[in-house]
Amino acid sequence: MPFxxxxxxxAVFAQGTSEFMLSGLLTGIAGDLHVSLSAAGLLTSAFAVGMVVGAPLTALAGRTWPRRRALLFFLGVFVAVHVAGALTGSYGVLLATRVAGALANAGFWAVALVTAVDLAGPRRRARATAxxxxxxxVACVVGVPAGAVLGGLWGWRAAFWAVALVSVPAALALLRAVPGDRPGDVRLLSARTELRALARPRLLLxxxxxxLVQGATFCTFSYLEPLVTRVTGVGAGWVPVVLxxxxxxxxAGVTLAGRLADTHPRAxxxxxxxxxxxxxxALALTAAHPVAALALVLLQGALAFGTGTALITRVLQQAPDAPTLAGSFATAAFNVGAATGPWLGGxxxxxxxxxxxxxxxSALLMVLALAAAALLARAPAPVRVHALPGVDET
Known part of the structure; x- marks a missing residue:
């Protein structure tokens, strides 16, 4: 795999830490900026909305840029808004930085997915996506808890500074490792052609x-803390362990899916x-039993992100003639689920x-996902318009 x-x-680790770390910082932010907890919670919602809206818009804006320039620009904006957020004493400014950071994150994600697959080659696209x-x-395992620890020790601003600092070595490495050329397919395909390709029924399904899969995942993930403390019966000290x-x-699921999805994507x-x-x-039925609940939390994490990785790969496979925008639509779909699932659960x-x-x-959302997948299996095969070398639409 290319370095x-x-x-x-x-770079995605740093940005993922920023996206999820506010869950452990809301009390400090609300007290410091003299706003309610619900207002502080809107900072998370603003980021999610910015990701959904920003993914296609930023991808369109930067589709003709050299990959390295686009990645460095989006990462640079991401660092700058976190520095601004760490320095501000205004809730309005902090809210604006969260939206701007989400737009930059969405743009980076869209370019990064396509760049990784392109650098790895068609036979290793699932591994590159993984x-x-x-x-x-890794942000969920290491970054978010570390941000909460920093916030507890030195205040919420320390977590923002840490995200900015972690992004700097990633930017320097990108400057050296990512090619500075434009992908050749961008010169061949217009934005209208890419958008038309993304409107195919199979891809939309x-x-x-x-x-739906991501909605199911984040619906339960958002409420794991009250589930394990009030239903499973473990102490509050176990919450970090459960997360x-x-x-x-x-x-583990992402790693395994990266190895299997290239050769057995449908399976x-x-x-x-x-x-x-x-x-x-099963988790809903056995949540009162600690051993079963903890085992299922581990298993569901593996299945959710492993399946999600394979689905992202499928999106990129089904849109060979949307080489710059396919990643942005996958990013938007991911975040639609991440925003809608917790709302429905609440x-x-x-x-x-x-x-x-x-x-x-979550179980109901997965039933709907299976129904949509059944429709997908019956949808007519797409007509190849601008097939790219080494890429299929299966």
Whole structure:
């Protein structure tokens, strides 16, 4: 695997830490900026919305740039807004930096996915995707807890400074490792051609499946803390362990999917989705039993991110004539699920199911994902328009 692909994973680690770290910093931010907790929570929502909207817009804006220039620009903006966020005493400015950071993150993701696959070659595209997505799983295991520790020791601003500092060596490595040329296919295909390719029914269904799978994942992940403390019955001190288990499973799932999805893509997606559906239902039923619950948290983390990695690869496979925008649509679908899942789970917390309710919502979302996948299997095969060398649309 080219060294540049691992550098992209490092940069995604820093950005993934920023995306999820606010969950452990909200109290400090609210107190320091004299706003309510709900207002502080909007900082997370603003980032998610910025990712969804920003992915296609930033990819369109930078589609003709050399890859290295685009990656360095987006990462540079990301660092700058985190420095501004660490220095500001204004809630409005901090909110604006979160939106700007999300736009930069979305642009980086879109370019990074396509760049990694291009550098690795068509036979290793799933492995390259796994390395990039693996940056997010490492952020969940290491970066987010580390940000919470820094916030507890030196305040929430320290976490913002840390994200900016971690991004600097990634930028320097990108400068040396990523080629400075433009991908040849960008010169051949217009933005209209790429957008037309992304409107195909099969690709739209794949993006829908991806959003539903991620919605199911983040619906339960967002409410793991009350589930394990109030239903499973473990102490609050176990919460970091539970989150680390989910993160460790995620990393293992991404790694395994990267090795299998290149040769058995349909099996990884199909079996992964079926197992995820059964796993969420099993967790809802056995949440009161600590051993079963902890084992399922580990397993579901592996299945969720392993399946998600394979689905991202499928999106890139199905859009060979959208080489710059396919990654942005995959990023947007991922974040639609990440934003919608927790919202749906929160709506059900007041029902008789209590803190098991979000887990049942996850199971229901997976049933819908399986239904969408069944429609995908029956959809007509796409017509090849501008096939790129070494890339298929299966």
């Amino acid at each position: 540049a692909v691992y550098v992209l994973g490092l 390395v990039v997505v693996g940056g997010v799983t 794949t993006l829908l499946v991806m959003a 680390a288990l989910f993160g460790a499973g995620s990393f 990884v997606v199909g079996l992964g989705m079926a197992a995820l559906t059964a796993g969420w239902a 709506l059900t917390l007041g029902t008789s199911l209590g803190f098991r309710a979000p887990v049942w919502v």
